[in-house]
Amino acid sequence: MLLACWQAGTVPGEVFEIVEWDDGLITATDAVRYFAYPRDWAPAEQDLLTGARGRVRDIGCGAGRHAVFLQQAGAEVIGLDPSPGAAEVARVCGVQVVQAAVQDPPAGLGVFEEFLMLTGNTPRAAMESSPWPVGAVVPRTGAVNLGRNTRDAKAFAVQRRRWGRPVSSPEGNPAEP
Template sequence: MDNESTAPGLDAFGAVIERCWSRGGMPGTAYEIVERDDGFISALDASCYFTSPDQWAPTDRETLARCRGRVLDIGCGAGRHAVPLLASGHNVLGVEPSPGAARVARERGVTVIEKTLEDLIEHADDIGVFDTILLGGENLGLLESRDKAPSLLSGLAKFAAKDAVLLGVSIDPHHTTRPHHQAYGQSNVLRGRLFGQERLRVRETVTATPWFDYLFLAPEELEHLLADTPWTMRECLSDGPHYVAELTLS
């Protein structure tokens, strides 16, 4: 729901990340305000983007443990995954569309390309291939929608080395018991969308990012989307509604 006082197209997410980083990544210093297109608003303490693995959910720790070789960290943000991967000896390339978040990640030692996932696939420089393609921190959501997910997954295959794995983390949206989330999901289904597709933007004072689609998937929905792609699901490990899926090339 647009507000005339809100300036669109600005790096609101990056501003939040940079403010939190400037204050030592401490809790309570900056909040990511996320608005959904039905008016639902949530606030996330931005310090979560600077936490160490011992503070992560089990699915995120498992994802980190499964990374091997050269890693393509898509939606790397401030480097939450990339920094410990670098510390453990991995060669990591981050992909992040937010200039502010990319600046912070670089200050933390991460090499970053400033691109969306779609831009990476369509206009990537010669970045070579990777042993692990990482969509951590619920970034399976970057697949956006039922319509776009198969082409994005297929596009990622060109960055995959022989025997590469794609590690994707998400939340099964069907686990929700909140009436407003259930109603939103049902309205998606009536419009031919997957239950967990959300139209979001990040707010920062009077600025906001452009609206974007983010896709929360049940594991069986992800498996269905893989049908026309080069990927198959090798394993899916769940912790309540959270899960990490490990995909391999067919």
């Protein structure tokens, strides 16, 4: 999907992401959002990435927009993504990417000061498969987890109500619209 969006010139309305959530809810969003500039990110997303430093592992890096931002800020970033298309696009954008699933990264990736894991599309089963689903990725003592999810809780609650679903945040906490 990301490769198709990239090849289409990242034009809005050309390629859509269809996601079926764990509870059966199906959503469609424009894939161009994965190529948004930092000025267009949600405030929580902007705040999350400000001040990242050292060696950062971008788990589920997708097209690499966060990795590129962090690299421009001086961080050494290595992305991890299972999608061959996403990895290809991220590499074209200048990101060093290891193509692998979050639950099964290759050994020898080294030590990281910070981890970026925005899990909007990570299946709940994958998140629950281990306390820290990064396997062989070893954090340095005192490593910082930059985040789990930046989906806006209020927008998420409104969306769930619209579709007649239980209102809870992506982390399972109540969310008020």
